[in-house]
Amino acid sequence: MDIYFAVLNFTLSGAIGLIGILTLRKVSTPNEVLFALLPLLFALHQFTEGFVWLGVNGHIEARAFNLAAGIFIYYAQGLLPFLVPLAVWLIEKNQWRKNILGILTLLGLALAVYTMYGLSTVPSSVTVVNNTLYYKNPWTQNYYDAIIYIITTCGSLMLSSSISVALFGLLNLIGLTLIFLWRPYGFTSLWCLYAAAISGLLYFHFIERRIKFLRDLREKREEFSEKLQKELDILQNRKFLKKGKKDE
Numbered sequence: 001m002d003i004y005f006a007v008l009n010f011t012l013s014g015a016i017g018l019i020g021i022l023t024l025r026k027v028s029t030p031n032e033v034l035f036a037l038l039p040l041l042f043a044l045h046q047f048t049e050g051f052v053w054l055g056v057n058g059h060i061e062a063r064a065f066n067l068a069a070g071i072f073i074y075y076a077q078g079l080l081p082f083l084v085p086l087a088v089w090l091i092e093k094n095q096w097r098k099n100i101l102g103i104l105t106l107l108g109l110a111l112a113v114y115t116m117y118g119l120s121t122v123p124s125s126v127t128v129v130n131n132t133l134y135y136k137n138p139w140t141q142n143y144y145d146a147i148i149y150i151i152t153t154c155g156s157l158m159l160s161s162s163i164s165v166a167l168f169g170l171l172n173l174i175g176l177t178l179i180f181l182w183r184p185y186g187f188t189s190l191w192c193l194y195a196a197a198i199s200g201l202l203y204f205h206f207i208e209r210r211i212k213f214l215r216d217l218r219e220k221r222e223e224f225s226e227k228l229q230k231e232l233d234i235l236q237n238r239k240f241l242k243k244g245k246k247d248e
Contacts, residue, residue, distance in 0.1 A: 003053075003054070003059070005053045005131070006050045006051070006053035006054045006059075007050075009046045009047065009049045009050035009053060009193075010046075010047060010050040012043075012046050012193070012196065012197065013043045013044070013046040013047035013050065013196075014043070015043075016039055016040075016042055016043035016046065016196050016197070016199060016200070017039075017040060017043035017044075017047075019039050019043075019199070019200045019203055020036075020037070020038075020039035020040030020041075020042070020043050020199075021040065022203060023036045023039050023040070023202060023203045023206065024036045024037065024040065026203070026206035026207075027206075031090040031091055032090070032091055032206075034083070034086065034087040034090055035087040035088065035090060035091050035202070035205070036202075036206075037087075038083075038084070038087055038199060038202055039196075039199040039200065039202055039203065041075075041083075042192075042195060042196035042199045043196065045072065045075055045076070045192060045196065046192070046193065046196050048068050048071050048072045048075075049068070049072050049133070049189065049192070049193075051064060051065070051068035052065065052068045052069050052072055052126060052133060053133070055068060055069070056126060056127070056128050056133070069124070069126045069135070070124070072135070072192075073119060073124055073126075073135050073137065073188065074116065074119060076135070076188050076192050077115050077119065077135075077137075077140050077149075077188060078112050078115045078116040078119060079112060079116075080149075080153060081108040081111045081112055081115075081148070081149050081152040081153055082105070082108040082109045082111070082112040082152070083108075084108070084152065084153045084156055084157065085101055085104040085105040085107075085108045085152050085153070085155075085156035086105045086108070088101055088156045088157060088159070088160050088165065089101035089102055089104075089105050089156070091160075091162075091205075092160060092161060093161065094161045097159055097160070097161055100159060101156055101159060104151065104152050104155060104156045104159075105152075105156075107148060107151070107152055108152035108153075108156075111145065111148050111149065111152060114145075115139070115140055115145065118137065118139025118140060119137060119139065119140070121139070122137055122138055122139040123137075124136065124137040125137075129185050129186070130183065130186075132183055132185065132186035132189060132190060133186065133188075133189040134185045134186060134189070135188040135189060136185075150173070150176065153169075153172070154169050154170075154172050154173040154176065155169070156169070157169025157170075157172065158170055158173065162205045162208060163208060164201050164202065164204040164205045164207075164208050165201075165202065165205050167201060168198065168199070168201040168202060171198055171201070172191075172194070172195055172198070175191065175194040175195070175198075176191050176194075179191050179194065
């Protein structure tokens with residue numbers, strides 16, 4: 001069964017990686033790079049978990065297994081609560097939303113430092129429970145960390161003024177809640193798998209942005225046409241007035 005799940009992770013990684021490459025190609029400003037990288041990072045994350053599945057029953061060497069498990073848990077529990085709000089903050093245009101996202105980014109940074117310190121000093125373990133990978137670390141197993149984690153990740157996404165990004169955040173919150181109620185021990189593994197699977201929604205942010213750009217361009221063109229027509233009418237009227245005076 002572990003081989004099956006490893007293949008599933010590798011296959012999903014390839015599909016998401018393709019979406020990630022397409023998303024990166026839509027980048028037009030430096031501020032969008034981190035946000036556009038998220039699907040590709042999710043893909044690499046799932047690729048790493050494929051090796052974790054291979055390692056739980058000894059299909060790869062213990063050193064490779066520990067490295068894969070370490071990368072997975074450091075990214076999932078340590079980096080994500082900082083990277084997600086930072087990525088959304090960088091692309092946000094609305095000022096009051098950006099201010100709140102800045103606070104969430106700082107909160108995520110504090111959580112990331114705290115979590116990564118704990119992961120570095122307290123040993124983690126990975127076991128299989130009901131065909132689910134259970135990443136266990138006593139340092140991170142508390143409700144305070146979980147609440148801040150949810151606020152910084154799902155909260156920052158839902159705060160975005162982009163419809164597709166906000167929807168991605170809402171779906172993550174729903175999925176996260178269901179996973180916690182269904183298999184709380186698989187929270188880290190299953191939620192990251194779910195988030196990766198729906199990360200293609202982030203691609204539509206750039207489609208949404210382009211539609212808005214074209215709409216704004218059309219409105220500006222129409223506004224310019226109206227102003228130009230008014231100026232032409234004024235000039236035409238002045239011409240008639242001058243002509244009328246000459247005739248007199």
